[in-house]
Amino acid sequence: MKxxxxxxxxxxxxxxxxxxxxDSKLKGIWAExxxxxxxDMILFDMDVYGVDMGILLPSFTGTTNEMYKYxxxxxxxxxxxxxxxxxxxIKAAHGEKExxxxxxxxxxxxxxxxxxxxxxxxxxxAPGCMGVVRKSYSNLERFDEWCAVAELAIAHxxxxxxxxxxxxxxxxxVEAFQVLNKVLAxxxxxxxxxxxxxxxxxxxxxxxxxxxxxxPFVYLETGYWRAEYYEIALKDHQLGASRxxxxxxxxxxxxxxxxxxxxxxxxxxxxxxxxxxNNWNGDKREADxxxxxxxxxxxxxxxxxxxDLATQDEINLIVGGNAARLYKLPVPELCTFACGRPDILxx
Ligand SMILES: [Zn+2]
Numbered sequence: 001m002k003x004x005x006x007x008x009x010x011x012x013x014x015x016x017x018x019x020x021x022x023d024s025k026l027k028g029i030w031a032e033x034x035x036x037x038x039x040d041m042i043l044f045d046m047d048v049y050g051v052d053m054g055i056l057l058p059s060f061t062g063t064t065n066e067m068y069k070y071x072x073x074x075x076x077x078x079x080x081x082x083x084x085x086x087x088x089x090i091k092a093a094h095g096e097k098e099x100x101x102x103x104x105x106x107x108x109x110x111x112x113x114x115x116x117x118x119x120x121x122x123x124x125x126a127p128g129c130m131g132v133v134r135k136s137y138s139n140l141e142r143f144d145e146w147c148a149v150a151e152l153a154i155a156h157x158x159x160x161x162x163x164x165x166x167x168x169x170x171x172x173x174v175e176a177f178q179v180l181n182k183v184l185a186x187x188x189x190x191x192x193x194x195x196x197x198x199x200x201x202x203x204x205x206x207x208x209x210x211x212x213x214x215x216p217f218v219y220l221e222t223g224y225w226r227a228e229y230y231e232i233a234l235k236d237h238q239l240g241a242s243r244x245x246x247x248x249x250x251x252x253x254x255x256x257x258x259x260x261x262x263x264x265x266x267x268x269x270x271x272x273x274x275x276x277x278n279n280w281n282g283d284k285r286e287a288d289x290x291x292x293x294x295x296x297x298x299x300x301x302x303x304x305x306x307x308d309l310a311t312q313d314e315i316n317l318i319v320g321g322n323a324a325r326l327y328k329l330p331v332p333e334l335c336t337f338a339c340g341r342p343d344i345l346x347x
Contacts (some may be wrong), residue, residue: 002050003246003301004316006335008053008323009294011124011223011247012079012194013072014042016063018253026061026093030131033062039071042252043078049294053329054251054321056081057124057161061093061131065111065119072118082161083111092133099134101127101145105152112156120327122153123161124195130167139191142171143179150187159191159219159326165198165208173204177210177211183235184215191217191326193245197233200224207231213238219326222318223249227303230318234309241314245323248293313338 013037020031041057046054052329058068068081092099103128112119127148128134128142137145142164152218153160164176171179184190197220198208204223209232212218220233222244233239301319304310310318321337323329 003208003298004312004319004321005244005317005322005337006320006331007051007053008320008327008329009046009051009223009247009251010193010245010323011222011249012042012054012056012251013059013253014038014058014251015058015068015081016184019314021062022092024062025095025267026033026131026133029326030061030201032090032093033060035062035064035066037071037074038252039075039079045248045251045292045294046078049298050199051248051294052078053122053323054079054340055247055323055327058082058084058086059124059130061089065115068156069115076118080118080120080329082123083108083115083119084123084125085127088127089124089132089223095133099128104128105148108152109156110153110176112158114205119158119161120329121161121193122149123159123163123193125163126160129164129170136169139171143182146179146183147186150183150190154187154190159217161193161306162197163195165190165194167200173207177207184211184218188215190215191219193219193221193326195221196224196249197222197229197244202229202232208234209233209239212243219243219245220321221245221247221249223247223251223297224344225300227300227307230300230304231307231309231324234314241310242322244298244318246319248297251293305347 015035017036019032021034024032026032042054056068058065064086065083072079072081086109088099088103089105091097101330108122128145147222149160164170164179165173170176193213194208200206208220212220213236220243222230233244234241301315304315316337324331
């Protein structure tokens, strides 16, 4: 049984090889990758679990907007993609040209202007964060950068992901969210998606929910959330079901996110992390990757009913309706949704 009437995965990473390029100057998780079309792999899983559409995110250095557009062109009824400043990041990684914001904005503007049919957002990394080779920056400098990025996103009427909160070479988590708060105060109409809903533990999710509750168009992507974590947002009267965007949580990124089992981690124990992927056995053989991205997060949605945390109308918003509205997806005419929260009409 499908988890909802129209199901959208809001966080997919096909479109790249899951190995570093041999000549990559960057190492580890930020290594440069090769852009390839492996979207058929995602389509198989989408079909198995009844996922109607997916949002691709060209997040890694080496991925290209062209390849992500090509994936969408091959599957126009199933895929849309966000845009990134891919070429600007690649040039900085190669040492060809120092990273600068104006090149990033120019690249994004061109992609969003020329690719309206398929490019529906920006992310999952905003220009200047997460793996970008660049000079360090202050809180104030990042605020100025985000203002320029926000104006671009508003001009194109697309949402932008905010992942600054866990940039290992950027601001601290607290400072990054301070910047976002200030940006949202200046641009309340800005549509923002917080990937992973801020994280995979209670303290981080509560912090992200607090930020989201202060502005009308901030959404939390929930692919990493256990069912119990949804309660934090669903019982917050400023948030509710209309602010949650379900996903597989880095769907298709097999190499980068193998996560070991932590069966003893407990709900509502802020210092412990509950890993959501539990079929990686921990050694380094080639076959050790995450093969099934949808099994766990679809079952968390089913558990929302068991835990009496959401109605099916609310679930329909979480697993597809909100994404359809945010990304202007082509929903079948006969597929209707409750407007905003079922109990509160929100435009
Ligand atoms: Zn991701």
